[in-house]
Amino acid sequence: MTEINLVQAVNLALARAMQDDDRVVVLGEDVGADGGVFRATDGLLKRFGAERVFDTPLAEAAIAGLSVGLAAQGFHPVAEIQFTGFIYPAIDQLANHASRLRTRTRGRITCPMVLRSPCGGGIHAPEHHSESPEAMFAHIPGLRVVIPSSPKRAYGLLLAAIRNPDPVVFLEPTRLYRTAREDVADDGVAAPLDRCFVVREGTELTLIAWGAMVKDALESADALARTGVSVEVIDVATLKPLDEETILASVKKTGRAVIVHEAPLTGGFGAEIAARIAEHALLSLLAPIERVAGYDTVIPLPRLEQHYFPDAVHISGAARRAMAYT
Amino acid sequence: MSEIVGQFQITYTRCLDPAGKPVGPLPDFARNPATVTALYRALVRTRTFDAKAIALQRTGRLGTYASSLGQEAVSVGCASAMRPEDVLLPSFREHGAQLLRGVTPLELFLYWGGDERGSAFAGPRQDFPNSVPVGSHTPHAAGVALAFKLRREPRVAVCVFGDGASSKGDVAEALNIAGVWQLPAVFVVSNNQWAISVPRASQTAAETLAQKAIAAGLPGEQVDGNDVVAVHAVVGAAVERARRGEGPSLVEALTYRLGDHTTADDASRYRDDAVVTPHWQEEPILRLRRYLTDAGLWSKQDEERLLHETSAEIDAAANAWLATPSLDPATMFEHTYAEPPADLAKQRDAMLASRAERATMAAAS
Numbered sequence: 297m298t299e300i301n302l303v304q305a306v307n308l309a310l311a312r313a314m315q316d317d318d319r320v321v322v323l324g325e326d327v328g329a330d331g332g333v334f335r336a337t338d339g340l341l342k343r344f345g346a347e348r349v350f351d352t353p354l355a356e357a358a359i360a361g362l363s364v365g366l367a368a369q370g371f372h373p374v375a376e377i378q379f380t381g382f383i384y385p386a387i388d389q390l391a392n393h394a395s396r397l398r399t400r401t402r403g404r405i406t407c408p409m410v411l412r413s414p415c416g417g418g419i420h421a422p423e424h425h426s427e428s429p430e431a432m433f434a435h436i437p438g439l440r441v442v443i444p445s446s447p448k449r450a451y452g453l454l455l456a457a458i459r460n461p462d463p464v465v466f467l468e469p470t471r472l473y474r475t476a477r478e479d480v481a482d483d484g485v486a487a488p489l490d491r492c493f494v495v496r497e498g499t500e501l502t503l504i505a506w507g508a509m510v511k512d513a514l515e516s517a518d519a520l521a522r523t524g525v526s527v528e529v530i531d532v533a534t535l536k537p538l539d540e541e542t543i544l545a546s547v548k549k550t551g552r553a554v555i556v557h558e559a560p561l562t563g564g565f566g567a568e569i570a571a572r573i574a575e576h577a578l579l580s581l582l583a584p585i586e587r588v589a590g591y592d593t594v595i596p597l598p599r600l601e602q603h604y605f606p607d608a609v610h611i612s613g614a615a616r617r618a619m620a621y622t
Numbered sequence: 623m624s625e626i627v628g629q630f631q632i633t634y635t636r637c638l639d640p641a642g643k644p645v646g647p648l649p650d651f652a653r654n655p656a657t658v659t660a661l662y663r664a665l666v667r668t669r670t671f672d673a674k675a676i677a678l679q680r681t682g683r684l685g686t687y688a689s690s691l692g693q694e695a696v697s698v699g700c701a702s703a704m705r706p707e708d709v710l711l712p713s714f715r716e717h718g719a720q721l722l723r724g725v726t727p728l729e730l731f732l733y734w735g736g737d738e739r740g741s742a743f744a745g746p747r748q749d750f751p752n753s754v755p756v757g758s759h760t761p762h763a764a765g766v767a768l769a770f771k772l773r774r775e776p777r778v779a780v781c782v783f784g785d786g787a788s789s790k791g792d793v794a795e796a797l798n799i800a801g802v803w804q805l806p807a808v809f810v811v812s813n814n815q816w817a818i819s820v821p822r823a824s825q826t827a828a829e830t831l832a833q834k835a836i837a838a839g840l841p842g843e844q845v846d847g848n849d850v851v852a853v854h855a856v857v858g859a860a861v862e863r864a865r866r867g868e869g870p871s872l873v874e875a876l877t878y879r880l881g882d883h884t885t886a887d888d889a890s891r892y893r894d895d896a897v898v899t900p901h902w903q904e905e906p907i908l909r910l911r912r913y914l915t916d917a918g919l920w921s922k923q924d925e926e927r928l929l930h931e932t933s934a935e936i937d938a939a940a941n942a943w944l945a946t947p948s949l950d951p952a953t954m955f956e957h958t959y960a961e962p963p964a965d966l967a968k969q970r971d972a973m974l975a976s977r978a979e980r981a982t983m984a985a986a987s
Contacts, residue, residue, distance in 0.1 A: 321772070347772055352799065353795070353798055353799055353802060355795040355798065355799065357758070357761065357791065357792055357795055358761040358764065358792070358795035358796060358798075358799050360761070361758065361759075361760070361761020361762055361764070361765060361792065361795070361796065362761050362762075362764050362765040362768060362799065363765060364761070364762050364765055365761065365762040365763065365764060365765015365766040365767070365768065365769065365779075366765040366766075366768060366769050367765075368748070368750070368762065368765070368766060369748070369765070369766055369769030369770075370769070371769055371772075373765075385791075388755065388758055388792075389758065389761070392755045392758060393753075393755075393758065393759070393762065397751075398957045398958070398959070398960070399738065399954075399957045399958055400738060400741050400751050401738070401741045401742055401743075401751055401957075402738050402739060402741070402742040402956075402957055403742075403956075403957050404741070404742050404743065404747060405748070405750070405751070406960070437958055438958050438959065440959075460960075461960040462959050462960055490963055490964065537959075537963030537964065537965050537966065538965055539964070540964075540965060541964070
């Protein structure tokens with residue numbers, strides 16, 4: 297086992313998937329000789345050749361559209377969109393085509409493709425490089441939406457996404473790319489695509505987060521533990537389809553739920569989770585559901601972005617309010 | 623100092639004039655009477671289907687329908703130039719191509735009647751369903767062609783879209799990628815001169831739509847889209863070039879939309895009948911019948927027999943459509959994913975429960 301970071305884990309999973317299955321091809325802008333602007337595809341061109349790894353022209357709609365055509369023909373394309381700020385031209389392809397081909401043809405044509413993209417802020421990037429649009433994708437029937445929170449998770453979930461017979465949007469939190477390191481075994485074992493992960497057990501309050509915010513949630517849980525509050529932390533990881541059972545079981549146990557996401561508050565995926573808790577666990581609640589989220593502003597440029605992100609102070613504040621509620 | 627570093631020419635091909643007279647020596651395939659009469663039969667079958675579809679829609683027995691009246695030669699010419707193992711990626715007016723490739727009239731009625739089984743084609747299993755979003759299927763053709771190229775299969779992706787689609791970025795992106803990777807794809811603009819109410823002249827300042835290929839580095843040419851012999855020849859040459867690994871092409875087929883955009887449209891709001899009338903003299907079926915009749919290859923009896931046969935086939939398909947019950951509503955959950963996820967299965971169960979409740983209430987009242 298080797299200790300690697302999240303972007304290396306993505307690379308490891310891509311290489312593993314390509315080695316195991318000839319149908320897996322990698323495409324996108326600068327994914328070849330450059331190995332991707334974050335190096336997620338580093339070395340793949342050299343190892344697997346130009347018929348498995350190809351640089352596309354700079355055209356996001358076509359990157360997604362090409363993937364639809366390849367997938368319809370039985371390939372398993374893994375396409376990279378360089379930053380989520382550039383993913384919007386591809387949404388037409390995802391919403392109108394990739395997610396619907398199976399339904400429209402009653403299973404005659406399917407679309408086993410993965411669209412990978414870095415997401416979120418915190419790396420002092422230029423404009424349009426820091427968005428968190430996961431809720432938009434989660435609203436599209438037929439898509440799966442996956443966001444890893446650690447190198448291990450990234451490896452297992454990406455393998456699962458590539459092997460899945462349906463289209464998957466795989467969002468990789470940029471600020472985790474090179475921060476946390478973890479031992480990741482290249483064992484080819486995929487993680488489940490329909491399960492939330494309980495990453496810390498507790499009894500009095502449930503923190504629900506995904507992607508980069510899982511780290512902040514865990515730190516807050518540690519801090520709260522020091523003040524005598526027992527916090528359970530759930531990494532949602534697979535937003536769509538949502539494993540509501542794990543979330544509801546936890547909230548029924550703790551009676552308190554704080555949902556944390558980096559994306560703007562209004563219409564964020566936290567609203568969906570809050571609604572499910574309200575529908576199915578209302579009478580277990582000892583306090584109102586709290587949401588800790590990004591503001592409904594355009595995410596600021598790097599000088600102010602730290603003031604935009606929810607952090608341990610916001611999370612602990614919400615947790616204390618929930619604990620104090622009578 | 624300035625010098626010319628790029629120049630282009632666009633050719634226009636026609637084999638038969640509107641009176642059905644050959645304008646020069648016909649292509650080799652057209653010397654075989656059986657080939658030309660087969661094209662004629664396919665055109666008539668398409669129009670018979672079209673007329674029935676409109677009649678069914680007008681009487682409330684089909685959904686909104688996009689007629690191919692007057693454009694049949696583009697569709698039939700493309701499909702007749704393809705091999706069964708090629709893949710067709712149509713927009714939503716290529717009934718002629720679909721019928722010729724083995725999509726059944728019943729499947730087409732199902733599709734336009736609002737039933738997903740209409741795109742589950744038992745025949746051409748890899749052909750794409752209609753793309754209603756305009757032009758966004760062109761990158762799929764590049765992807766399908768890339769799959770053929772990667773697998774070294776001598777197959778071709780043929781993508782048909784309209785003059786309106788030629789203004790879209792998707793089309794530019796797809797042509798560009800097909801060009802840079804030399805993919806085995808043929809893009810056909812079925813230029814019927816109207817994008818609903820917007821005429822071709824308001825769509826682009828370019829003299830031809832075919833020249834949009836030039837900027838992408840692939841050959842572009844025009845063909846008389848009401849001359850099925852010419853469409854078959856030009857698209858056929860492009861398809862075989864692609865099959866030989868000599869790269870993609872764009873063909874602009876000039877035709878005319880004689881009918882409304884769809885049955886939900888009223889073209890009299892934006893174009894006078896007087897504008898349309900002369901185009902009836904150029905339409906593809908009349909033209910080919912004149913040619914076949916002049917050449918002594920087609921008689922009144924042949925025509926009557928064909929009309930009788932196609933009507934019988936299409937009427938039988940229409941009756942089969944009208945006799946086909948809807949799918950069980952719960953089947954809408956079947957193909958959203960390969961397997962319904964747990965939360966979707968719950969929604970399906972809720973639907974089943976509410977139906978059971980409705981049935982109980984109906985029984986009680």
